[in-house]
Amino acid sequence: MDANEIKELEEVQAEVQENKFDRVENSTDNLKQKIGFNxxxxxxxxxxxxxxxxxxxxxxQGIGVISWEFITEPPRSGxxxxxxxxxxxxxxxVTILTAVFSVPVGVFAAIYLNEYxxxxxxxxxxxxxxxNLAGVPSVVYGLFGVALFVQRTGFRASILSxxxxxxxxxxxxxxxxxxxxxxxxxxxxxHASLALGVSKWHSIHTNVLPYAIPGILxxxxxxxxxxxxxxxxxxxxxxxxxxxxxxxSLSSQFMALPYHxxxxxxxxxxxxxxxxxxxxxALVLISLILIMNFGAIFIRSKFRGKFKE
Amino acid sequence: MAKRVLARKDKLTKYKEKAIEIFFFIxxxxxxxxxxxxxxLLVTEGLPAxxxxxxxxxxxxxxxxxxxxxxxxxxxxxxxxxxxxxTVGSLLFAVPIGIAAAxxxxxxxxxxxREILKPIIEILASIPSVVLGFIGxxxxxxxxxxxxxxxxxxxxxxxxxxxxxxxxxxIVSISEDAIxxxxxxxxHASLALGTNRWHTxxxxTLPAALxxxxxxxxxxxxRAIGETMAVLMATGNAPRMPKNIFSSIRxxxxxxxxxxxxxxxxxxxxxxxxxIGSVLFVMTFMVNLVSDIVLHKYGEGEx
Numbered sequence: 001m002d003a004n005e006i007k008e009l010e011e012v013q014a015e016v017q018e019n020k021f022d023r024v025e026n027s028t029d030n031l032k033q034k035i036g037f038n039x040x041x042x043x044x045x046x047x048x049x050x051x052x053x054x055x056x057x058x059x060x061q062g063i064g065v066i067s068w069e070f071i072t073e074p075p076r077s078g079x080x081x082x083x084x085x086x087x088x089x090x091x092x093x094v095t096i097l098t099a100v101f102s103v104p105v106g107v108f109a110a111i112y113l114n115e116y117x118x119x120x121x122x123x124x125x126x127x128x129x130x131x132n133l134a135g136v137p138s139v140v141y142g143l144f145g146v147a148l149f150v151q152r153t154g155f156r157a158s159i160l161s162x163x164x165x166x167x168x169x170x171x172x173x174x175x176x177x178x179x180x181x182x183x184x185x186x187x188x189x190x191h192a193s194l195a196l197g198v199s200k201w202h203s204i205h206t207n208v209l210p211y212a213i214p215g216i217l218x219x220x221x222x223x224x225x226x227x228x229x230x231x232x233x234x235x236x237x238x239x240x241x242x243x244x245x246x247x248x249s250l251s252s253q254f255m256a257l258p259y260h261x262x263x264x265x266x267x268x269x270x271x272x273x274x275x276x277x278x279x280x281x282a283l284v285l286i287s288l289i290l291i292m293n294f295g296a297i298f299i300r301s302k303f304r305g306k307f308k309e
Numbered sequence: 310m311a312k313r314v315l316a317r318k319d320k321l322t323k324y325k326e327k328a329i330e331i332f333f334f335i336x337x338x339x340x341x342x343x344x345x346x347x348x349x350l351l352v353t354e355g356l357p358a359x360x361x362x363x364x365x366x367x368x369x370x371x372x373x374x375x376x377x378x379x380x381x382x383x384x385x386x387x388x389x390x391x392x393x394x395x396t397v398g399s400l401l402f403a404v405p406i407g408i409a410a411a412x413x414x415x416x417x418x419x420x421x422x423r424e425i426l427k428p429i430i431e432i433l434a435s436i437p438s439v440v441l442g443f444i445g446x447x448x449x450x451x452x453x454x455x456x457x458x459x460x461x462x463x464x465x466x467x468x469x470x471x472x473x474x475x476x477x478x479x480i481v482s483i484s485e486d487a488i489x490x491x492x493x494x495x496x497h498a499s500l501a502l503g504t505n506r507w508h509t510x511x512x513x514t515l516p517a518a519l520x521x522x523x524x525x526x527x528x529x530x531x532r533a534i535g536e537t538m539a540v541l542m543a544t545g546n547a548p549r550m551p552k553n554i555f556s557s558i559r560x561x562x563x564x565x566x567x568x569x570x571x572x573x574x575x576x577x578x579x580x581x582x583x584x585i586g587s588v589l590f591v592m593t594f595m596v597n598l599v600s601d602i603v604l605h606k607y608g609e610g611e612x
Contacts, residue, residue: 033507043409112337137535229437
């Protein structure tokens with residue numbers, strides 16, 4: 001919106017009103033506007049307050065728990081002592097697997113949608129499917145993972161099944177983000193290389209993809225940060241209650257931060273005693289996710305608007 | 310001779326290009342296949358449940374007690390009502406606050422203010438639901454118990470508050486886009502008639518953005534219906550019909566999440582959980598489809 005234009009209009013309006021119209025009504029109108037705008041501001045502040053309360057509560061209660069031992073040791077004495085090292089690494093590993101499954105397919109799908117497909121019925125159907133996939137509840141992905149990966153393909157409950165399930169869950173985000181990144185590359189880049197007589201694929205992978213990589217990376221990290229915090233899809237596809245060791249193969253089960261937090265806050269036999277561990281786990285989890293988010297935002301801002309037509 | 314070699318090479322490139330295109334097409338169509346795959350697998354795994362459970366009982370009884378020693382009961386009405394009660398509860402506060410905040414960001418806040426506010430609201434979207442569920446247990450629950458004088462605060466209100474918090478970022482960002490998309494001319498025409506900005510916002514801009522705002526609310530609702538961990542942890546885990554807003558409940562999603570870990574594969578109970586999953590899928594699919602149609606009515610198959 002152009003604020004200057006509106007200001008000008010308001011000045012004109014004020015003049016008109018001064019000359020001809022009822023001043024009393026004018027002032028009640030302005031009062032209404034003042035109250036109204038303040039109500040809107042209040043609503044916005046409520047949201048800010050919610051964010052602040054959640055984050056500060058977890059930081060305040062969790063920061064005292066964080067220590068070198070908490071980060072680097074496995075749980076001890078029935079998970080009432082020790083650290084969360086296997087849960088941290090489990091989450092890191094499963095997130096890497098998720099990336100392996102979802103980023104390539106996501107990028108390839110985006111290349112099809114933006115570079116090859118004629119815009120029409122098929123692309124509309126695909127885009128609709130992508131948006132609907134994004135709205136499928138995460139627990140339904142969990143059910144699907146159990147039926148397909150754990151049962152039918154025989155991968156059992158393993159980090160592989162969990163990674164595949166989370167890969168499906170993040171796919172809509174990776175496709176959408178990659179497509180936006182490809183769209184941001186100016187057409188002149190494509191034309192320049194095509195005019196030299198190279199093939200379409202050659203043009204895409206030398207003159208389009210390299211420029212879209214920061215955008216793809218941003219979107220992928222955002223999608224993965226969501227996957228890292230998901231619990232429902234991994235509940236039955238591979239997350240383990242407690243394992244002292246790290247997963248050593250694709251068929252191992254694994255501990256994960258979100259699942260660990262769930263157990264520590266609802267399932268443990270002595271909830272009161274492990275509350276500090278739960279706070280510490282929550283703090284580590286949101287720190288990990290916020291770091292991923294800030295990383296993505298940093299990449300985006302660094303490469304934004306780099307293209308010249 | 311050289312010409313023929315060149316021609317053959319040309320043909321080879323053409324095949325290669327075609328193969329590459331087909332490869333990308335397969336990846337492109339994947340989203341459609343996965344969506345169909347999810348639904349058909351849910352249904353195939355869900356249908357065997359009705360060999361033993363009457364489909365009428367499933368959809369009309371409010372008794373959910375699959376592990377009862379005497380007679381197992383598989384009625385999902387209580388679970389559906391539980392889901393709907395927290396969903397409606399969440400929208401009751403998330404919709405007014407979300408739309409108001411969207412209007413503020415789009416029409417009142419300056420560009421600098423917006424640049425600070427928007428990332429903070431985005432942080433809310435990135436908080437995992439298990440963390441919000443934890444907040445429901447350690448923070449919101451005790452707070453509700455104290456205010457209303459209850460023994461514990463894991464109930465419909467708690468779930469509604471958490472779901473509302475989760476729906477807020479969706480509602481704010483999509484409503485804001487809708488409000489921003491209202492053509493400047495509309496606003497100028499109104500302002501030129503001597504109305505002020507508040508009047509223009511209420512009588513011109515918001516009504517013009519109504520379809521987009523509706524879609525935003527639907528998307529928020531879809532998220533609330535499908536949310537699992539937060540409601541599982543914060544609503545008391547009681548699979549029965551909610552009596553009032555202080556009742557402990559258990560939603561469809563929470564039931565799946567809790568019981569899927571305990572059931573042996575390929576039992577009736579196991580299949581009923583997939584049947585619940587199918588119902589859940591259909592519900593969220595409908596809600597998302599409607600919002601999708603509303604949002605993309607005027608786009609020519611374009612984002």
